Amino acid sequence: MLEFKDVQTFYGSIQALKGISLTVEKGEIVTLIGANGAGKTTLLMTLSGITPASVGTITYKGEDITKMRTDMIVRKGIAHSPEGRRIFSKMTVFENLQMGAMTNDPSKFDDNLKYVYELFPRLKEREWQNGGTLSGGEQQMLAMGRALMSNPEFLLLDEPSLGLAPLVIKDIFRAIKQINEEHGTTVLLVEQNANHALKLAHRAYVLVTGNIVLSGTGQELLTNPEVQAAYLEGGH
């Protein structure tokens, strides 16, 4: 469904991605783990066209989207829930969700809203509250719900567990599973929380300073001694 071929991305003269090749098949949850600064966020930003790649090609459903504008990529059915949640804090929860549906057919709005509220009933309760007054977990739900409002086939999640309490993290990961299993949405998940992410993922890639160094099924990587030493030490 999605293929990266030798993708390189630069910030000025700094190279953040040094030739990434990976694939994501339809209906999969693929996770990317790696330390801070490994290029995980850049990879997602490159995919959604916010920081376009300088070298290499990205194909989505057989179409080259490497140089495509972000809003066109979103219209192809790729939704991005960016790192650090980035909700619109002065807008109400409902308005936030509306913003997610900007590129979508208005007639599908009610169905999508129902879907998001079923997934995260807390958002329904907070419908008229300002986004900035939500708790961290609720803000993460809002960020994911907002991305889902465009009815995507492919969902990019950037560190959804960042700064959340363990119980809330469980909820979030349960929701990701539900999105994938019940709605068939393909998920590309970037995580530092390797333990949770690898258990959830069908396949995974390990990113180190702009290169993919390891790949395999989630279970393989969970039991891989290198991964255990680098990313799972102390975490269960």
Add this chain to the structure above:
Amino acid sequence: MSDTVSNTTSGLPPKPEFDIAKIARELVITFAIGVGIMIPMVLLRTVDVRGKLVIEQHWQEMFFALILLVVGRFGLILLAKQKPAFALIVGVIMGIAGWTITFPTEVLEVFMLAAGIILVIRALLGLWRQAKGVTLNDIENGKKRREELLKNSTGYISIFVVALAIFLPFLSDILSTILPSFLGGDSSFIAGLSTRYVIDVSTLILTYVLLAWGLNIVVGYAGLLDLGFVAFYAVGSYSFAILAREFDIGFWTALPLAGFFAMMSGLILGFPVLKLRGDYFAIVTLGFGEIVRILLLNLYDLTGGPDGINGIPRPGFGNVVFFKRIKEEGTQTFTDFFSNTFWQIDYSSTHRIIFLYYIVLVLCLLVAIFTMRIRKQPLGRAWEALRENEVAAESLGINRTNIKLAAFAISATWGGFAGAFFASRQGFISPESYTFIESAIILAIVVMGGMGNLMGIALAAIILIGLPELFRELDEYRMAAFGFGLVLIMIWRPTGLISFRDPTVLLFGKKNKKQQVEEIAHD
């Protein structure tokens, strides 16, 4: 000044200790700061004595100003230490001193008296609170209640202000007919409501409202700090003047054309600054404002350079013109226009003033309606989303380029309309009217009014433009009134006069609107 409410503990306010040494130290610091500020501003002044520049020393003035400063500060400390009775005494003494003693300058007397009055009012308020046992909690709750009341009543305030603006030119006539004389129906105040002067000042205020509403789209909605808005004002003025004078195009055709040219200049500015944010954006727009002004100064053949353009035709309506006698073939005067109907009116020079007033009022209302509607359209929401978080907005598929350019274009168009109107009203324009200070004033109106809130911006324009006009007799101290208005707003409403944001959707699902508003208010 906010010492009394800054320690927001619950329950009864803690009794602050009355430490003489601490107070003395604070007064000494006040004195020292006062000396530092006053040496260059009060003590030393350059005067022109027969062509020679001489430094005068005003020891007496500085002495009295320092006394005023220290005593006033002492009064405020007493208030903060919950000793309103003593503060009352200090205030009364200051008031009496200001009223009776002759100071070296009148300004000092006025300041002394005003300081005394403010102290007395605040001391009485403090005494009343002490007597009733009002706690800080009550004060905070009262504040919250008032805020909510304001929130819920902005709609009514807006209707009232718009109605007032529409009827302003006839307010004297209406009120003096309705009100019986014992209610002041024939008082000079009511007669003064619709004078030529008041309408003139209102026209000026409305011009700034129009400009500020234009700038609001970029600053308030899209969240981009534009320091060169005056450029679009200038482009509108000059394109109107040139079109009307050189090409003999009438007001109603030249006005939209001027708006169009301003819009094009907005797009020209927009392209290079698309990727800039924050400070960098502000600097580039500042430069753009200056570039336009310098171009106007130097394109002598087109703009007349520093001489400006004069003889810009006044607006008419169809073939009706607002002169006493017909100057051109095929036109008729406003009086003649009515002479064939049952409603005869005599010539009055006020007619033209009222006509101009209504033109700018209609422009303002159109812009207001447009802005209120576009806020609820995808475009308006996209502006707000970009302001709140650019990356998130982009990741949701908002086309940053188009949305920002649309903000520039629309905002510049309103600026152009205001400029065209200004040119037509003045009859003469020169680059001097389009300096940076104009941009700063317009920006101050937007920020002080509460970014994004049309009503708040209109109120701020009334205060910041109307106040200096009221003090026109003070000449050079007129801008001090402007500064005073800024300071007052910053103290009382630091986030702007009306700073809350109305959600763009309310009626949705089965909840009624009032309930939703209450829920939002309780956040």
